[in-house]
Amino acid sequence: MRRSPGLRIGIILAVVMPELPTTLTRQHLDRLRETFRGEVITPDDLGYDDARRVWNSMFDRRPAVLVRPTGVGDVATAIRFGRERGLEIAVRCGGHSAAGHSTSDGGLVIDLSRLRGVTVDPERRMARANGGALMGELDLAAQAHGLVCPIGTVGHTGIGGLTLGGGMGRLQRHFGLTIDNLRAVELVTADGRRVRASETDEPDLFWGIRGAGANFGVVTAFEFELRAFGPLLHRGLRIYPAAKVHEVWAMVRDFAAVAPDEIALILGIGRAEPAADYPESVAGGPIVLVGYNHSGDASAVERDTAPLRAGPEPISGWDRSQPYLEVQTANDLAMGPGHRFYIKGGYVNDLRPAALDALVAHATRAPGDSSFSVTVQGGAIARVPDGATAFTGRDARFEISADGGWDDPALDETYRGWIRRAMAIAEADAVTGRYVNEIAESGPAESLAIYGDAKLARLTALKRAWDPDNVFRLNHNITP
Ligand SMILES: Cc1cc2nc3c(=O)[nH]c(=O)nc-3n(C[C@H](O)[C@H](O)[C@H](O)COP(=O)(O)OP(=O)(O)OC[C@H]3O[C@@H](n4cnc5c(N)ncnc54)[C@H](O)[C@@H]3O)c2cc1C
Numbered sequence: 001m002r003r004s005p006g007l008r009i010g011i012i013l014a015v016v017m018p019e020l021p022t023t024l025t026r027q028h029l030d031r032l033r034e035t036f037r038g039e040v041i042t043p044d045d046l047g048y049d050d051a052r053r054v055w056n057s058m059f060d061r062r063p064a065v066l067v068r069p070t071g072v073g074d075v076a077t078a079i080r081f082g083r084e085r086g087l088e089i090a091v092r093c094g095g096h097s098a099a100g101h102s103t104s105d106g107g108l109v110i111d112l113s114r115l116r117g118v119t120v121d122p123e124r125r126m127a128r129a130n131g132g133a134l135m136g137e138l139d140l141a142a143q144a145h146g147l148v149c150p151i152g153t154v155g156h157t158g159i160g161g162l163t164l165g166g167g168m169g170r171l172q173r174h175f176g177l178t179i180d181n182l183r184a185v186e187l188v189t190a191d192g193r194r195v196r197a198s199e200t201d202e203p204d205l206f207w208g209i210r211g212a213g214a215n216f217g218v219v220t221a222f223e224f225e226l227r228a229f230g231p232l233l234h235r236g237l238r239i240y241p242a243a244k245v246h247e248v249w250a251m252v253r254d255f256a257a258v259a260p261d262e263i264a265l266i267l268g269i270g271r272a273e274p275a276a277d278y279p280e281s282v283a284g285g286p287i288v289l290v291g292y293n294h295s296g297d298a299s300a301v302e303r304d305t306a307p308l309r310a311g312p313e314p315i316s317g318w319d320r321s322q323p324y325l326e327v328q329t330a331n332d333l334a335m336g337p338g339h340r341f342y343i344k345g346g347y348v349n350d351l352r353p354a355a356l357d358a359l360v361a362h363a364t365r366a367p368g369d370s371s372f373s374v375t376v377q378g379g380a381i382a383r384v385p386d387g388a389t390a391f392t393g394r395d396a397r398f399e400i401s402a403d404g405g406w407d408d409p410a411l412d413e414t415y416r417g418w419i420r421r422a423m424a425i426a427e428a429d430a431v432t433g434r435y436v437n438e439i440a441e442s443g444p445a446e447s448l449a450i451y452g453d454a455k456l457a458r459l460t461a462l463k464r465a466w467d468p469d470n471v472f473r474l475n476h477n478i479t480p
Contacts, residue, residue: 023086024064032081038070038114051111052103054092055156055337058412059100063090066109075110075131075218076192082108083190083471092219093132094158098343098440101160101214101474110218112160116358120145120226126183131220133159138224139328147226148324150175155329156336162342163222163400164213165437166391168399169295170233170327172262173379179210180224180384180389187217190471208462211391211436212451214475215459216466233324234294234301236312239278242286242360245269249356251311252290252376256397260304261379262296269359269369279315286363290314293327342416343403345438347396348374348429365413370404373421390459392433392451400426401438436476447476 033040041051042065064087069075082089088107095102102107110304112132120127122145129138136155142148150171152162167178175181184198185206195217197206208216240248251266259265268289275283292299292308297320305319351359351374359372381394402422404415409447434450448456456478463470463478470480 005251027149028081028082028085029065032065032067032077036067036069036074036081038074038085039066039068041066041068046362049367052109053337054095054097054100054103056096056098056100056341057164057338057359057407058340059103061100061103063104063109064106066111068111068114070114072186072188072194072220075115075188075196075220077473078108078110079188079218080192082110083469088469088474091160091472092158093160094134094162095337096157097161098341098438099442099476102460103475107474112218115186115220118142120147122147125226125228127224127226127439129159129222129231131160131218131222131457133160133183133222135162136329136332139325142226143230143325144372145226146228146230147179148175148229149178149181149226151178153328153331155332159222160219162215162437164209164211164219166211166435168435169231170264173259173264174295175227175229176380177304177391177394178224179389180380181227182210183225184223185209185219186221187219189217190467190469193404204462205466207388208390208459210389211455212459212476212478213390215235215463215472215478221330229295230324232298232321233327234296234298234319234321235292235327236305236308236319237289237291238308238317239272239282240284240288240290240312240314242269242288242363244312245288245356245360246353248288248290248349249310251307252374252396253350255307256376257378258307260296260300262294263301263304263376264293264295265376266373268371268373269356270364270369271363271366273366273369282315286360286366288360320325324333339405339407340409340412340415340473341403341405342419342422342440343401343436343438344419344440345399345401346423346426346430347377347393347399347433347435348426348469349397349431351398351426351429355425355429356477357459359422362418362422363423364402365418367411367418368404368406370402370415370418370422372402372426373400375399375401390451390455391436393431393435396433398429399435401435401439439476442476444477444479447478450476451478 090104092102115130115132118141272278402419459478465480
């Protein structure tokens with residue numbers, strides 16, 4: 001709700017003071033404003049309600065103060081301020097965290113939205129993204145030179161959270177995870193130090209940054225190697241009746257084992273909703289979808305996707321070539337902020353026939369657009385040894401997840417329950433690891449499930465070295 005300036009004094013007396021934690025007074029905030037170059041926003045400021053909003057409306061939290069640094073010095077000032085005042089510190093890039101990690105009730109939010117911007121050096125094929133940059137900025141800057149970094153699929157996702165967790169998308173089997181193209185980061189650590197981490201500078205920290213990166217500091221810059229690519233991406237989608245789930249799965253599984261790196265492949269099980277968008281024979285009922293992206297030469301697409309045409313007959317489908325930038329922003333509006341969202345992910349090497357049957361039966365009860373999906377891994381993702389980064393799960397053949405979005409808080413349990421049950425069906429097939437960016441719950445059990453015993457032990461030692469007081473704990477936390 002926007003407030004009129006005339007109410008300002010009343011608001012300060014009636015709202016702000018009771019909301020400030022006992023460790024934080026107006027004098028502290030005044031002193032912060034004297035040294036901080038960027039914005040300092042508290043509940044009495046007109047922009048507070050806009051500033052506190054994150055992508056997932058389930059996390060309707062009220063920080064005591066939000067700051068928007070304009071440079072590295074401001075980031076260090078903010079960390080020091082938060083520590084001195086004993087405030088819980090949240091770091092925000094795109095604000096898309098599924099677990100609500102980039103906001104806090106009563107804490108300090110370091111909002112990096114004033115640290116956007118990406119520059120590209122086409123000669124060296126390198127990009128430098130500031131710590132608050134969004135994915136769409138990197139796509140646009142790189143494609144201007146016929147280059148690309150494999151990142152995610154929605155333009156307003158933050159490069160920060162996406163990269164520090166791993167980074168999956170349409171080009172990863174071809175070019176590797178986002179972290180496999182990350183060459184260095186600059187960060188401000190819990191004690192205010194400015195550190196560069198790469199394969200040669202602080203290599204152990206760089207190992208942890210790539211998969212558990214939200215735990216070690218505020219990253220103020222990312223350096224990515226870019227690949228020659230574009231401008232077109234070749235794509236297709238097929239819709240199958242759910243009764244064919246076994247044949248479709250066999251086709252996808254066998255294709256996955258031999259598919260060239262250029263192919264990205266995803267299978268979805270859900271409900272044909274909204275019914276008007278689907279052929280009458282399946283409208284409203286369970287369906288199986290198979291989508292592909294081909295990031296190679298147009299002349300190779302027909303040959304490379306032949307296994308999809310040799311499988312069961314789809315009800316409908318399409319194939320087309322589209323500018324990569326158009327594809328990368330196509331869902332930006334549909335996936336816009338302000339809705340409720342829940343996701344749970346994992347990895348499998350196969351799915352049992354009984355699990356497929358149970359998933360189809362479960363799909364008949366799917367609320368709204370909730371669905372279960374299987375993304376093919378392998379290719380460049382699997383050529384990096386699992387131990388090379390903190391990211392866990394690259395050896396699995398498939399990444400799985402269930403998710404859904406809705407608006408009515410009264411439906412929270414309906415959606416979460418459906419998503420949890422979908423993942424419980426696949427649990428017997430699950431192998432070690434979870435993708436950190438696809439886990440909406442957090443706690444010690446989730447961190448163990450994400451990283452597994454061995455990596456969690458190595459990460460714990462790193463955390464003790466770089467953040468022994470757990471200043472950065474709003475993340476899938478590594479407890480020091
Ligand atoms: C619409 C949508 C589409 C998505 N698509 C994909 C996809 O295609 N591929 C994929 O892999 N994932 C995808 N995700 C998941 C996404 O990668 C995670 O939600 C990720 O955490 C979002 O990053 P963010 O910067 O927007 O989030 P934020 O909420 O800002 O941050 C997430 C976490 O990272 C930390 N963090 C962020 N920036 C920094 C920084 N500079 N320094 C230190 N810590 C930082 C935060 O503290 C927090 O713990 C998607 C999510 C959404 C909501």
